Amino acid sequence: MGTLDDERQYVERCKAGLRRMLEGARDNVIIGETVAGDRYSAERLGRHLKSLAKELSEEPEGPPFFGRLDFGAGSAEHRGRAYHIGRRHITGEHGGPPVVIDWRAPVSRAFYRASARDPQGVAVRRRFGWSGTTLTSFEDERLERGEEGESRILAAEIERPRVGPMRDIVATIQPEQDDLVRAELDTSICVQGAPGTGKTAVGLHRAAYLLYAHRQRLERSGVLVLGPNRAFLGYISAVLPALGEVDVEQTTLERLLAPSTVPVPVTAADSEAAALVKHDVRMAGVLRGALYRRIAKPVEPVAVADGSYRWRVPEDELRRIVDDTRRESLPYGVGRERVRARIVAAIQRQAEARGQTAGAAWTRKISRAVTPFLDAVWPAVKPEEVLYEVLRGPAESPGDGALTEAEWEAITWARPPRSVKSAKWTTADLVLLDEIAALIERPRGYGHVIVDEAQDLSPMECRAVARRAEHGSLTVLGDLAQGTTPWAAASWPERMALLGKPDGQIIALTTGFRVPAAVVELANTLLAALGTQVPATRSYRSDGRLRVTRVSVLEKGVVEAAREAMAFEGSIGVIAADADVEALASALRDEGLDAGERLTVLPASLAKGLEYDHVILAEPAAVAEAERRGLNRLYVALTRAVSRLDVVHSRPLPPQLSHPTEAA
Numbered sequence: 224m225g226t227l228d229d230e231r232q233y234v235e236r237c238k239a240g241l242r243r244m245l246e247g248a249r250d251n252v253i254i255g256e257t258v259a260g261d262r263y264s265a266e267r268l269g270r271h272l273k274s275l276a277k278e279l280s281e282e283p284e285g286p287p288f289f290g291r292l293d294f295g296a297g298s299a300e301h302r303g304r305a306y307h308i309g310r311r312h313i314t315g316e317h318g319g320p321p322v323v324i325d326w327r328a329p330v331s332r333a334f335y336r337a338s339a340r341d342p343q344g345v346a347v348r349r350r351f352g353w354s355g356t357t358l359t360s361f362e363d364e365r366l367e368r369g370e371e372g373e374s375r376i377l378a379a380e381i382e383r384p385r386v387g388p389m390r391d392i393v394a395t396i397q398p399e400q401d402d403l404v405r406a407e408l409d410t411s412i413c414v415q416g417a418p419g420t421g422k423t424a425v426g427l428h429r430a431a432y433l434l435y436a437h438r439q440r441l442e443r444s445g446v447l448v449l450g451p452n453r454a455f456l457g458y459i460s461a462v463l464p465a466l467g468e469v470d471v472e473q474t475t476l477e478r479l480l481a482p483s484t485v486p487v488p489v490t491a492a493d494s495e496a497a498a499l500v501k502h503d504v505r506m507a508g509v510l511r512g513a514l515y516r517r518i519a520k521p522v523e524p525v526a527v528a529d530g531s532y533r534w535r536v537p538e539d540e541l542r543r544i545v546d547d548t549r550r551e552s553l554p555y556g557v558g559r560e561r562v563r564a565r566i567v568a569a570i571q572r573q574a575e576a577r578g579q580t581a582g583a584a585w586t587r588k589i590s591r592a593v594t595p596f597l598d599a600v601w602p603a604v605k606p607e608e609v610l611y612e613v614l615r616g617p618a619e620s621p622g623d624g625a626l627t628e629a630e631w632e633a634i635t636w637a638r639p640p641r642s643v644k645s646a647k648w649t650t651a652d653l654v655l656l657d658e659i660a661a662l663i664e665r666p667r668g669y670g671h672v673i674v675d676e677a678q679d680l681s682p683m684e685c686r687a688v689a690r691r692a693e694h695g696s697l698t699v700l701g702d703l704a705q706g707t708t709p710w711a712a713a714s715w716p717e718r719m720a721l722l723g724k725p726d727g728q729i730i731a732l733t734t735g736f737r738v739p740a741a742v743v744e745l746a747n748t749l750l751a752a753l754g755t756q757v758p759a760t761r762s763y764r765s766d767g768r769l770r771v772t773r774v775s776v777l778e779k780g781v782v783e784a785a786r787e788a789m790a791f792e793g794s795i796g797v798i799a800a801d802a803d804v805e806a807l808a809s810a811l812r813d814e815g816l817d818a819g820e821r822l823t824v825l826p827a828s829l830a831k832g833l834e835y836d837h838v839i840l841a842e843p844a845a846v847a848e849a850e851r852r853g854l855n856r857l858y859v860a861l862t863r864a865v866s867r868l869d870v871v872h873s874r875p876l877p878p879q880l881s882h883p884t885e886a887a
C-alpha cells in the first residue's frame with residue numbers, strides 16, 4: 224500500500240514523467256515544423272504542439288496527484304491495480320502505463336463516487352495532503368471493509384481561508400457535483416443551488432470534463448462560458464487554465480453580443496420602464512414584424528438588358544417567387560439570395576429555350592442586374608436600421624398589437640436621432656440588435672454553453688443564448704433567490720423553455736461549501752420575504768463567525784471592523800450599497816486601510832458570484848432600499864463570506880432580516 228516515503232518517491236517519478244513529456248513536446252515542435260504537409264496543417268500542428276510545450280513548461284509546479292485508488296477483488300476490470308489521480312495525465316516510463324491518470328478519465332470516477340455502501344471495486348481510497356509542492360500526509364478509507372469517514376483533508380480544503388481568485392476543486396468534488404460535471408454532452412441541465420453550493424465550480428469543471436471526453440467535437444464547435452460581469456470573469460478566469468483548458472471562451476453576454484451588433488460601445492441607458500419592455504419576449508414578434516415589413520409586393524416585371532435582348536420575368540411569377548421564399552422561413556438574408564437565384568434561374572430557362580448557353584460569367588452578370596429589383600422588394604438591411612425604425616415609434620397604428628400604447632411610449636425615443644449613425648444604443652438594444660441580426664443571418668453556435676447566474680437573464684437574453692446553443696447543449700446555473708434584475712426568473716422550467724431546452728433536467732445542489740452555518744441561518748431569514756421557492760440547504764461548515772454590530776457612525780464602524788479583520792489571514796471584502804462605496808473607501812484610505820491585495824471595497828451590485836474570507840457588510844438597510852429587488856441583493860451580499868461576516872449598521876436592520884440581537 225505504500226508509506227509516505229514511498230509516495231514521496233512516487234512524486235519524483237511523476238516529476239521525471241513531466242520532464243519527459245516536456246522534452247517530447249519540444250522535440251515534436253521541431254518535427255512538426257519540418258514535416259510540413261500543406262502549410263495550413265503544418266501551422267495548425269505546430270501551434271498545437273507549441274501550446275502543449277508552452278503549457279507544460281509554464282504550468283505552475285503543483286502537486287502532481289491528489290488521490291489514489293487501489294482496486295480490490297470486487298473489481299473485474301482493475302483488480303489488484305493502483306492508480307494515482309491528478310489534474311493531468313502523466314505518461315509512464317518506456318511507453319508503460321501512465322504514472323498519473325487524469326481526473327476526468329472513466330476510472331477516476333470511482334474516486335468521487337465510491338462509498339462504503341457502494342465501493343465500486345475500490346479497496347482503498349487515499350487522499351493526499353500537500354503543503355505547496357511537498358507531500359505531507361495521506362488518509363485512507365478502506366471502502367471494501369466498510370470504512371468511510373469525514374475526511375480531514377477534505378474539510379481543510381473547504382475551510383481554507385480564501386485569497387485571490389477562484390481555484391479548482393478537482394481534489395474534492397462531491398458525489399452530487401460529480402453527477403453534474405460528468406452529465407452527458409447531449410443533455411442540457413439546469414442547476415438550482417443556494418449560495419456557495421458550488422454551481423460555478425461545477426460549471427467550470429463540466430467544461431473541462433466535456434472537453435476531455437469529447438475533445439474533437441468540441442474543439443470544432445467550441446465551448447462558451449457566460450458570466451454576469453467582468454469582476455466575476457476575472458475571479459473565475461484562472462480555473463480552466465489551471466485544469467489545462469485554455470481554449471474556452473469566457474465572457475459576458477454584453478461583450479459577446481456587442482461586436483456582432485454595433486461596433487461602438489453602449490453609450491445610452493434605458494429607463495426601467497423601457498428596459499422592461501425591451502427585455503420582454505413580445506419584442507421578438509415586434510422585431511420580426513418590423514424586419515419582414517420591408518419585403519414589398521412586386522409591382523412591375525423584372526427587365527434585364529442582355530446585349531440587344533431584354534429578358535423579362537413577369538410580375539405574377541415574381542410574386543410567386545417572393546411568396547414561396549417567404550413561406551420557407553429562411554433567415555432574411557438567405558431569403559434575399561434565394562429570390563435572386565430563382566429570378567436568375569427563370570431568366571436562364573428563357574435563355575436556354577432560345578438556344579443560348581448560360582456560362583458562369585453570364586450568370587454573374589444577370590445576378591448583378593437583378594439587384595435593383597431585389598432592393599425594391601427584398602432589400603438588404605442592417606439590424607440597426609430595423610431597430611432605428613422601431614424605436615422611432617410606430618408609424619400610424621401602434622404596430623401589430625403586440626405592445627400596448629404605453630409600452631410603445633416607453634421604448635420610443637423622446638428625441639429620435641437624426642440618422643442610424645447618430646443613434647446611441649443601450650445594453651437592452653444590443654439584445655434587440657442581436658435578435659434582428661439572427662433573423663437576417665443565423666449566428667455562430669457552440670457545442671456547449673455554460674451560463675452562470677442565469678436567474679438574471681431576461682427572456683430576450685435567453686433567446687440570444689438559445690440561438691448559440693441551438694445545435695449544442697446547455698449548462699444553466701443559478702439561484703432563484705439571488706435574482707436581482709427586474710425580469711429575474713421565477714421558475715426554471717419557464718426559463719429552460721426560453722433557453723430552447725424545455726426538456727433540460729432541473730437539479731438542485733443542497734450542500735453549501737462557502738457560507739458558515741450561522742451566516743446561512745441569518746441569510747435564510749430573508750428567504751420568506753423573497754417570495755421564491757428554493758430547496759433548503761445545509762452548510763458543510765459549522766465553523767465561521769457572524770457578528771452584528773450597531774454603531775453610531777457607519778464609516779467609523781466599518782473602519783474599526785476592517786482594522787480587526789486585518790488580524791486574520793485571507794481576503795476582506797467590504798460590501799455596501801453602491802451609493803455608499805465612495806465614502807467608505809475614502810474613510811478606509813484615510814485610516815491607512817487602503818484597498819489593495821487583501822481588502823476590496825465593492826458595491827453590492829458587483830458582489831454576485833464572488834467570495835471573500837471576511838466580509839464586512841455595511842448598512843444592510845441601504846442595500847435593501849437601493850433598488851426594487853434590494854432584498855434579493857441583500858441576500859447575495861450576506862452570502863459572500865467564507866469564514867467571518869461582520870454586519871455593521873447605524874440604522875435599524877431591514878425588518879425582513881431577523882437577528883436575535885435586534886429582536887432583543
Ligand SMILES: Nc1ncnc2c1ncn2[C@@H]1O[C@H](COP(=O)(O)OP(=O)(O)OP(=O)(O)O)[C@@H](O)[C@H]1O
Binds near residue numbers: 391420424705831862
Ligand atoms: N467540492 C468542493 N470542494 C471544495 N470546495 C468547494 C467544493 N464545492 C464548492 N467549493 C467551494 O465553495 C465556494 C463556493 O462555490 P461556488 O462559487 O462555485 O458556488 P456558487 O453556488 O456558484 O455560489 P453563488 O450562488 O454564491 O455564486 C468556492 O470557494 C468553491 O471553491
